[in-house]
Amino acid sequence: MSHSNIEEIVEVPDHMADHNRASRSHNGNPHVGVLHAPKPPQKNSFWRKWLRALHWRHTHLSRPKWFLLIFALLLVIAGAAFGIYKVYKHYTVKPHTETSSPRTPPAPATEASRLTGIEIDPLLNKRPVTGVMIENSKDARPQAGLKDAGVVFEAIAEGGITRFLALFQEAQPDRIGPIRSVRPYYLDFLLPFDGSIAHVGGPPQALSDIKALGVKDLDQFANAGAYERVKNRAAPHNVYSSTAKLDALNASKGFTSSNFTGFTRKKEAASAQPTATKIDLNVSSALYSVHYDYDATTNSYKRSEGGAAHTDEKSGAQITPKVVVALVMTRGIASDGQHTNYGATGSGKLYVFQDGVVTEGSWAKSDRKAQFSFTDSSGQVIALNPGQTWITIVDSGKVTSGI
Numbered sequence: 001m002s003h004s005n006i007e008e009i010v011e012v013p014d015h016m017a018d019h020n021r022a023s024r025s026h027n028g029n030p031h032v033g034v035l036h037a038p039k040p041p042q043k044n045s046f047w048r049k050w051l052r053a054l055h056w057r058h059t060h061l062s063r064p065k066w067f068l069l070i071f072a073l074l075l076v077i078a079g080a081a082f083g084i085y086k087v088y089k090h091y092t093v094k095p096h097t098e099t100s101s102p103r104t105p106p107a108p109a110t111e112a113s114r115l116t117g118i119e120i121d122p123l124l125n126k127r128p129v130t131g132v133m134i135e136n137s138k139d140a141r142p143q144a145g146l147k148d149a150g151v152v153f154e155a156i157a158e159g160g161i162t163r164f165l166a167l168f169q170e171a172q173p174d175r176i177g178p179i180r181s182v183r184p185y186y187l188d189f190l191l192p193f194d195g196s197i198a199h200v201g202g203p204p205q206a207l208s209d210i211k212a213l214g215v216k217d218l219d220q221f222a223n224a225g226a227y228e229r230v231k232n233r234a235a236p237h238n239v240y241s242s243t244a245k246l247d248a249l250n251a252s253k254g255f256t257s258s259n260f261t262g263f264t265r266k267k268e269a270a271s272a273q274p275t276a277t278k279i280d281l282n283v284s285s286a287l288y289s290v291h292y293d294y295d296a297t298t299n300s301y302k303r304s305e306g307g308a309a310h311t312d313e314k315s316g317a318q319i320t321p322k323v324v325v326a327l328v329m330t331r332g333i334a335s336d337g338q339h340t341n342y343g344a345t346g347s348g349k350l351y352v353f354q355d356g357v358v359t360e361g362s363w364a365k366s367d368r369k370a371q372f373s374f375t376d377s378s379g380q381v382i383a384l385n386p387g388q389t390w391i392t393i394v395d396s397g398k399v400t401s402g403i
Contacts, residue, residue, distance in 0.1 A: 272358025
């Protein structure tokens with residue numbers, strides 16, 4: 001049987017017939033045909049079918065549109081990846097901290113007053129110190145403004161009659177007086193505080209010293225507009241002023257600040273066993289002698305003079321300083337034969353009453369402009385409680401205290 005007959009009898013699939021013909025041609029014998037067993041059909045996996053379906057030839061899209069679609073899908077994938085990265089970075093990367101320079105701390109809300117040691121608005125510490133000469137004769141009582149003063153100096157003016165130099169800075173009373181004349185030694189008390197002085201004239205020596213020492217002068221005789229004469233008191237006990245008026249007068253003269261160092265202060269600590277609850281300062285006659293009663297509740301001293309509570313004219317409140325100081329100074333008569341004179345520079349004995357107890361020591365003042373220093377018997381500085389400090393000048397042997 002010929003080869004042609006065999007091909008007619010056996011039906012060979014087209015793809016196998018092509019393969020056999022190719023094999024015969026390759027071997028050089030077209031009549032020798034080799035039948036190969038058909039290969040098993042390959043299974044189409046899911047991914048193979050998916051990729052075949054995506055081929056642009058099997059879709060209704062043209063080839064350019066197909067590439068645009070792929071590009072758009074890539075953009076979507078890239079955008080999603082970028083979003084995931086940003087979220088990851090936000091929650092995993094540590095926040096940046098400033099290490100180059102520390103932040104400036106906020107300004108304190110309060111600070112210790114240079115005059116009293118009380119915690120005050122820092123702006124109040126920039127106010128100038130103003131000293132006011134306040135009368136203490138019987139006809140001048142009760143006075144206005146004394147209870148608000150930061151520091152008060154008390155000494156004899158003449159004839160045993162005492163007078164006060166009241167220093168104001170943070171306190172701003174609207175009524176101060178009666179205001180009277182100045183004396184030379186009050187300038188010694190004022191100068192360490194670099195304050196101005198409100199007064200109604202004075203003896204020639206005091207007025208001369210004001211000019212020679214460059215004291216900031218607010219004399220009523222030259223500045224009447226800053227003062228008033230009230231009608232409810234007879235002259236010369238009727239001259240008054242106020243913080244507002246004296247501030248305006250200070251400003252008009254350029255007295256807008258005071259450069260000074262106040263007394264050393266400490267945190268108050270009342271004694272559990274007070275030993276000086278009653279204080280007597282025999283300044284001159286009974287009308288001007290001073291008595292204090294210690295008030296443990298407020299850790300302060302209730303002031304009396306002439307046998308009666310020393311009160312404020314406007315409020316009626318008793319004057320209650322936190323610290324009472326007695327300075328022993330030599331006293332004499334000035335060259336005019338009328339006014340008192342004190343040895344306000346040098347040194348002497350002192351008594352400091354605070355926290356219900358008394359500390360004895362020494363005061364020292366090197367010159368008229370120098371600040372007082374207070375030291376105890378061992379030479380250590382005596383620090384004072386914050387609050388009003390009342391300083392009385394006395395003769396030797398005129399201070400007594402007890403329970």
